[in-house]
Amino acid sequence: xxxxxHYIWYSxxxxxxxxxxxxxxxxxAIESVKLxxxxxxxxxxxxxxxxxxxxxxxxKEIAARxxxxxxxxxxxxxxxxxxxxxx
Amino acid sequence: xxxxxxxxTDMNNTPVNDLVKSWVKQYSGELYSxxxxxxxxxxxxxxxxxxxxxxxxxxxxxxxxxxxxKTWLYGILKNKIADHYRKEQxxxxxxxxxxxxxxxxxxxKESEAPKEWAVTxxxxxxxxxxxxxxxxxxxxxxxxxxxxxxxxxxIDDKESKIVCQELEITPTNYWQIIHRAxxxxxxxxxxxxxxx
Numbered sequence: 001x002x003x004x005x006h007y008i009w010y011s012x013x014x015x016x017x018x019x020x021x022x023x024x025x026x027x028x029a030i031e032s033v034k035l036x037x038x039x040x041x042x043x044x045x046x047x048x049x050x051x052x053x054x055x056x057x058x059x060k061e062i063a064a065r066x067x068x069x070x071x072x073x074x075x076x077x078x079x080x081x082x083x084x085x086x087x
Numbered sequence: 088x089x090x091x092x093x094x095x096t097d098m099n100n101t102p103v104n105d106l107v108k109s110w111v112k113q114y115s116g117e118l119y120s121x122x123x124x125x126x127x128x129x130x131x132x133x134x135x136x137x138x139x140x141x142x143x144x145x146x147x148x149x150x151x152x153x154x155x156x157k158t159w160l161y162g163i164l165k166n167k168i169a170d171h172y173r174k175e176q177x178x179x180x181x182x183x184x185x186x187x188x189x190x191x192x193x194x195x196k197e198s199e200a201p202k203e204w205a206v207t208x209x210x211x212x213x214x215x216x217x218x219x220x221x222x223x224x225x226x227x228x229x230x231x232x233x234x235x236x237x238x239x240x241x242i243d244d245k246e247s248k249i250v251c252q253e254l255e256i257t258p259t260n261y262w263q264i265i266h267r268a269x270x271x272x273x274x275x276x277x278x279x280x281x282x283x
Contacts, residue, residue, distance in 0.1 A: 011190070011192070011193025011194065012190060012193060012194050012195050013186055013189075013190040013193045013194075014193065016266065016270070017262070017263065017266045020262050020265050020266040020269055021262045021266075023262075023265070024247050024258075024261070024262050024265065025247075025258065025262070044195045044200040044201055045195075045201075047201040047202070047203060047204075048201045048273070051201055051204055051273055051276075051277075052269055052273065054204075054206065054209070055269065055272060055273060055276065056241075057209070058209070058212060058213060058222065059222060059226070059237075059241040060241045061213050062213065062219055062222060062223075062241075063127065063238070063241040073115065073116050073119070076115060076119065076133055076136065076137075077111050077112060077115050079133075079137060080111050080115060080136070080137045080140045080141075081108055081111055083137055083140075083141055084104065084107055084108065084111075084140060084141060084144050085104070087141065087144055087145060
């Protein structure tokens with residue numbers, strides 16, 4: 001059930017949703033203002049916002065470093081070739 | 088390496104066979120890198136690259152030389168990766184609503200409200216192998232499609248539209264999943280690292 005305050009005040013659940021939405025796409029002007037309003041007085045969501053950003057940053061950095069996990073290419077090639085010969 | 092050449096010519100000396108084999112030599116490395124980049128999974132990537140060449144061998148007649156070999160092979164591999172993510176997604180659509188684990192009437196549950204994290208040096212964290220394994224562990228603990236989505240997101244942030252297309256989900260659905268996954272991920276990191 002939506003309370004009348006819903007129109008000016010986000011719940012924490014909604015605020016955290018928008019924090020994630022903001023990472024992906026732009027918020028509308030109204031969403032952006034309401035989110036700022038919420039974060040201005042909600043300590044828990046402010047922490048969430050900071051931590052969410054930190055997780056983004058760390059995970060992306062780590063993912064980028066992981067790209068170079070090599071395979072034993074010769075072994076893989078031989079495996080593929082013997083598979084083709086089975087066909 | 089010479090062994091298979093001898094065997095190959097002995098058993099079936101068809102030109103198609105030799106041609107596909109030469110593609111294996113030429114393209115398997117970069118196809119593997121790309122599959123790994125998309126999945127962060129060594130074995131899965133190897134299997135997908137293998138399946139790509141088998142499919143190319145079987146479907147050789149469809150390849151009319153209109154596109155470059157490399158483009159054709161990448162196309163096959165791309166479909167395999169998309170199939171994989173769709174399967175992962177289907178496998179775990181049951182466990183969706185966990186927001187109630189964190190919120191009551193829209194407010195943080197007392198036990199779930201984020202606590203202050205003591206982060207002094209972000210760069211140092213990244214070099215810490217223990218932290219890396221905690222983070223990997225937390226991502227792996229997410230339900231199948233969530234961890235797939237989170238991985239795709241972190242590996243290639245700018246492609247969120249493409250991620251939605253590949254997984255056949257709407258953008259709204261996408262960031263709602265990210266939200267739920269992030270709640271779980273945040274909690275996991277707090278318990279296993281920042282509060283430990």
